[in-house]
Amino acid sequence: MSQHDFVIANQGASAARTDINNGLQALASLNSGTTAPSTTYANMLWYETDTDTLWIRNEANSGWLRLLDIDQSLGAQLIENNVVNTSGTIIGYLGTHSQATWDTGTNTSERLISPDKLEAAIQTHAPNTGWVEIDRQEPTSNVNNVTFTGLGSYKTIRITWAASLSTGALGNGVDIQVRPTAGTWRTIGRADMDDNTGRSHHGITTISNNGGSEKLIICNGTSTIGAQIMDRSNATQSRESGIIHGGYSTHDTTIDEARLDPSTGQWEGTTADRRGVFICEGLAA
Numbered sequence: 325m326s327q328h329d330f331v332i333a334n335q336g337a338s339a340a341r342t343d344i345n346n347g348l349q350a351l352a353s354l355n356s357g358t359t360a361p362s363t364t365y366a367n368m369l370w371y372e373t374d375t376d377t378l379w380i381r382n383e384a385n386s387g388w389l390r391l392l393d394i395d396q397s398l399g400a401q402l403i404e405n406n407v408v409n410t411s412g413t414i415i416g417y418l419g420t421h422s423q424a425t426w427d428t429g430t431n432t433s434e435r436l437i438s439p440d441k442l443e444a445a446i447q448t449h450a451p452n453t454g455w456v457e458i459d460r461q462e463p464t465s466n467v468n469n470v471t472f473t474g475l476g477s478y479k480t481i482r483i484t485w486a487a488s489l490s491t492g493a494l495g496n497g498v499d500i501q502v503r504p505t506a507g508t509w510r511t512i513g514r515a516d517m518d519d520n521t522g523r524s525h526h527g528i529t530t531i532s533n534n535g536g537s538e539k540l541i542i543c544n545g546t547s548t549i550g551a552q553i554m555d556r557s558n559a560t561q562s563r564e565s566g567i568i569h570g571g572y573s574t575h576d577t578t579i580d581e582a583r584l585d586p587s588t589g590q591w592e593g594t595t596a597d598r599r600g601v602f603i604c605e606g607l608a609a
Contacts, residue, residue, distance in 0.1 A: 326350045329363035354378065360388065407434070455482065455605040462601050463593030466490050470591060470602045471583040476505070478606030481531040481582060487600020488525055490592040498586050500529050505580040533579045 328350035332343050355361045356371040360379070368381040370388065376396055379388040393402040407416035416434030425431050426445040437445075458481075459472050475481050483500075500513040515527050584591075584602065592598045 326353055327355045327357050327361045329361075330365070331363075455607060458604045458606050460601070460603050462599060463591060464599070465593045466590040467593055468590055469583045469585040470600075471581060472602075472604040473505075473581050475533060475582060475604070475606060476578045476580040478608060479533055480607040481533055481579070482528065482605045483531070483582060483584065483602070484528045484605070485584060485600060485602045486526045487602065488592045488598050489586055489589045490594070490598075498525065498527075498584055500531075500582070501585055502531060502579045502582045504578065509583070509585075531579065531582060 326346060326349045328347040330347050330350070332340060332347070335343065350361075354369045354371040356373050358372065358374045360370055360372075361368070364381050364385055366381055366383050366385040368385075370379045370381070371377075372379060376394045378391040378394070380391050381387075382389055394400070395402055403418055405417050405419045407414065407418060409415050418436060420436050420438070420441070421431060421433075423441055423444060426437060426441050427448040429445065429449055456478075458474065458478070461470055461472075463470065470485070472481075472483065489498075498515045499511045500515065501509040501511050503509045512531070513529060515525065515529075582604070591600050593600065
């Protein structure tokens, strides 16, 4: 580590050799030192040893331009976070914001963003004008009911299903029920079925979820009641028509959960070809 003025004065041979060697060592070490060389030249390099920063002198020989920073312990170049224009004004940053900052969408500093953060921010701000799938269930064992949660932020809920009941006196049908979080289940509609065990059952129901004082829940839709056992491998099954009986009730809280609850019996899930599919969708509030 050395610096030199790069001027070889008239002197004796031994002193001249020492002077030349010192100049070469300064060149080899990039004029390294904790302070800048006292004698400078345009486009001169200087390695600042206390900050591990490499500088270059500007063309006018009037100032230093920062080239790069080095982490000696890691043996790696450090990337400068600030992006500046030709006047030295910061116009952006190579770092990123937190996901919360991207989602808020009000910070004006220019930064890098990854595809996943961009997609999440778009989902936060983009207007949702269509149905969004909230949940999809396909039980792999027989279940007493199928329940959907997290519905409170949707103004309208639609549940579609194609399934079969495995056991029980099926003439009692399937109750369509709703409730606030951990509240009391209320039956707002019923899909009738025939009395035969294992027959297929298909339906769609729409539920209003406006919340507030004395809002109306409306349940309506249609259902197909199969004359034969549901079989995914046979598209000719389930051809008879039936109906979901519409129902309504008033409520003063937002509905957060809905379920399809057979009066007796269970939804089939054990037999793969008769396994039900239940889809819950919502329109944003």
